[in-house]
Amino acid sequence: MESPMIRTPRSLLVCERSSFCDENNRVSSQVEQLHFNYKVSVLLSDCSSAPSHLESLLTSFSHFYLVRNLPLHELLDKQFLETAVYQGNVYGLSYRTRLDEDNCVALMPNGHLVLSLDKDSFQVLGFEGKTSTFNYKTKNRYVVTVDLTDGSMAPGRQAYLRLLTGLTSRLPLQMDFLLSHHPGGGASLQALLSRYIWSEHKPEVGTCSLTHLPCPDLQSCDPHGLLEWLGAVDANISRDNSSSSFLSSLVCPEPKRTVSRALRISICGLLLPHDVQRLIQELRCYLGQCQPESWVSLTVHGFVDSPVSWGGKEHGVLRGGENFYTLFIFHDHTYHLHLAAGAQDTCPP
Amino acid sequence: MRRDEEKGEAAVFQRVVLKNASPYHYMKVCLVLEDESTKLSAVELKQFIITGLKTLYGEVGAALNFDLLKYDEDTFTAVLRVYSKWLVKLWSSLTLNGFYQNQACAFRVLQVSPFLLALSGNSRELQLD
Numbered sequence: 278m279e280s281p282m283i284r285t286p287r288s289l290l291v292c293e294r295s296s297f298c299d300e301n302n303r304v305s306s307q308v309e310q311l312h313f314n315y316k317v318s319v320l321l322s323d324c325s326s327a328p329s330h331l332e333s334l335l336t337s338f339s340h341f342y343l344v345r346n347l348p349l350h351e352l353l354d355k356q357f358l359e360t361a362v363y364q365g366n367v368y369g370l371s372y373r374t375r376l377d378e379d380n381c382v383a384l385m386p387n388g389h390l391v392l393s394l395d396k397d398s399f400q401v402l403g404f405e406g407k408t409s410t411f412n413y414k415t416k417n418r419y420v421v422t423v424d425l426t427d428g429s430m431a432p433g434r435q436a437y438l439r440l441l442t443g444l445t446s447r448l449p450l451q452m453d454f455l456l457s458h459h460p461g462g463g464a465s466l467q468a469l470l471s472r473y474i475w476s477e478h479k480p481e482v483g484t485c486s487l488t489h490l491p492c493p494d495l496q497s498c499d500p501h502g503l504l505e506w507l508g509a510v511d512a513n514i515s516r517d518n519s520s521s522s523f524l525s526s527l528v529c530p531e532p533k534r535t536v537s538r539a540l541r542i543s544i545c546g547l548l549l550p551h552d553v554q555r556l557i558q559e560l561r562c563y564l565g566q567c568q569p570e571s572w573v574s575l576t577v578h579g580f581v582d583s584p585v586s587w588g589g590k591e592h593g594v595l596r597g598g599e600n601f602y603t604l605f606i607f608h609d610h611t612y613h614l615h616l617a618a619g620a621q622d623t624c625p626p
Numbered sequence: 627m628r629r630d631e632e633k634g635e636a637a638v639f640q641r642v643v644l645k646n647a648s649p650y651h652y653m654k655v656c657l658v659l660e661d662e663s664t665k666l667s668a669v670e671l672k673q674f675i676i677t678g679l680k681t682l683y684g685e686v687g688a689a690l691n692f693d694l695l696k697y698d699e700d701t702f703t704a705v706l707r708v709y710s711k712w713l714v715k716l717w718s719s720l721t722l723n724g725f726y727q728n729q730a731c732a733f734r735v736l737q738v739s740p741f742l743l744a745l746s747g748n749s750r751e752l753q754l755d
Contacts, residue, residue: 283711285651288740290644299639315749343754372754478754501648508652508742514695514705524668525693527707545752578747597737599744617741624643 286595286620292500293614297561297606304604304614305554307626308577310588311602312385313370314548316578317556318511321563323571324540325486331542334559338480341457341547342466343372345474348451349382350444352390353425355432356468362388362425364464368549372453376582377594380450383584388426393584393591394419402448404440411593411621420584420591455547480546487539491516491529495572495605500615502530504603507574510541553577560606569608576603586622593621600625648740651713652695655720656736657702660729668697671704675716678723683715692716695742703736705745713738 295302321327327335351357352369361367362384369384381393392406399406399419406421429436444450458464493506506529509516516529553575560573579586581598592600597619605613616625657671666674672694680688692708708716720733737748 282714285646285710285713285740287646288648290647290741292640292642292644294640295638301639315752316747318747372752375750476754500644501650505650505742508744508746509695511743511746512696512705514742524672525695525707526691527693527695576743576747578744578749580749582749597739597744599739599741599747601741601744601747603743617744619739 288599288620289618289622289624290500290504291614291616291618291625293616295612295614297610297612302612303626304557304612307587307602307614307616308553308557309550310626311550311577311579311586311600312368312589313383313580313583313585314550314553314577315545315580316576317544317548317553318574318576318578319540319542319556319560320507320510320574321540321542321560321571322490322492322536322573323538323568325538327484327540327542328563331559331563334555335482335542335544336479338544338546338552339457339460339549340477340479341455342470343476343478344454344456344470346451347454347469347473348444348449349392350441350449351469351472352382352384353432353437353441353444354469358425358432360468361458361464361466366459366551367464367466368457368547370455370547370580370583372455374452374582375594376584376592376598380452381582381584382450382452382454384456385585385589387589388424389589390423390425391584391589392421392423394421398448398450402443404443409593410591410623411595418593457547457549459549459551478546480544480548483543483545485541487541488537490536490539491533492536492539493530494532494534495607495613497532498530504615504617506530507576507603511543511576548577557604557606561610564606564608567608571608573606574603575606577601586618587616587625590623591621595620646710649710650707650742651710651738651740652742652745653706653708653713653717653720653735654737654745655704655706656734657704657726657731658734659702659726659731664726664729665699666702666726667699668694668704671697671702674726675706675720675723678719679716682719682722687715687719690715705742707742710740 371382409418579600586592602616696705
């Protein structure tokens with residue numbers, strides 16, 4: 278049996294290889310299933326400045342809203358349900374709430390409201406829920422999942438009134454909330470925003486040109502070495518360490534080649550899967566016009582404190598809450614997709 | 627002939643699930659010193675951590691290999707890489723390391739992950755104020 282001194286929490290890395298030419302490729306559905314994205318990082322090889330189409334696409338990412346001290350019962354408001362939730366494609370996530378300490382809330386685009394509550398809050402709320410999948414010895418985390426589009430949760434129905442009473446009088450939770458929706462989706466958040474202090478934000482875009490980038494052989498490098506190399510590029514960590522260096526022995530995996538120039542782009546905010554899909558399509562178009570040895574990598578990080586991860590499955594934070602995926606796209610339409618999840622996650626799709 | 631060519635061009639789908647396969651763990655840590663004007667170089671920080679390992683785990687602990695991947699001298703924030711089997715020993719020695727040159731200090735462990743990529747995508751750093 279493994280000693281506790283060398284044991285580490287479980288982590289999962291799913292590595293898929295296929296081609297966009299294959300009709301059964303699942304990239305699109307996998308991208309769609311990670312609802313709450315915090316950061317997208319793009320690395321373009323053999324590129325020194327962003328092409329104009331790509332730049333205009335990055336600036337057209339959906340804006341999102343931060344609502345201060347939003348009482349949770351407002352998400353059950355009849356007008357909000359009719360003008361936003363029932364229209365679909367509305368994304369909401371509590372801001373600055375830590376999943377391992379506080380109560381966290383997510384509103385999914387299919388109208389499911391997910392409340393991740395500590396034991397006291399759950400007992401005070403008095404609504405059906407279940408214990409967290411990731412409770413170990415003590416049951417101290419509960420998840421309440423409500424389908425707001427279901428008939429039983431229509432305004433006036435018994436279940437709706439019970440939850441509304443719970444959030445209004447028994448557990449009047451208030452928290453800062455991030456909201457976003459597809460611009461052309463038909464949903465309107467104005468009714469809700471007009472009643473509280475809110476601010477509109479657009480995703481923050483940053484670019485950085487890199488020169489003489491040592492790069493491993495993307496086809497043959499092992500997945501963990503590849504992700505470590507990409508993480509070092511993303512974090513500006515030096516990979517030119519000699520074997521006698523005292524500080525670090527991190528080097529680029531062999532065999533390697535030097536890419537004369539590369540462009541690193543990052544976008545941060547509440548990012549929607551719809552925008553990520555458009556970005557992937559644009560990157561594929563861009564790659565079609567490049568040299569055969571060019572490639573593009575796209576990394577999408579999910580929110581650490583989101584109560585749900587891929588496909589609405591429960592997500593938790595143990596020592597870390599990583600849930601991200603990295604897509605390497607090549608000139609010949611093949612791709613490598615790596616999906617990473619931590620200890621309190623189910624296996625990525 | 628065309629049928630054979632079509633078969634030859636068919637994409638191969640491959641899916642592999644790796645569990646606990648990362649050889650390394652990565653830590654983002656921050657050193658908080660009593661005297662904030664103290665200067666500390668990367669070499670001094672690494673030596674300080676090695677001293678802490680030696681204090682807690684002896685010579686065997688001091689021989690434990692870890693890498694100081696990145697260090698910011700202004701904020702005393704560092705990214706460390708260590709073999710997964712030695713994570714607990716390194717982390718515990720950072721926790722119990724309380725004095726630097728006769729002044730009180732503390733290591734704050736900001737993030738730990740088996741993926742270095744996760745350290746640059748931490749949504750808890752999102753500031754919208």
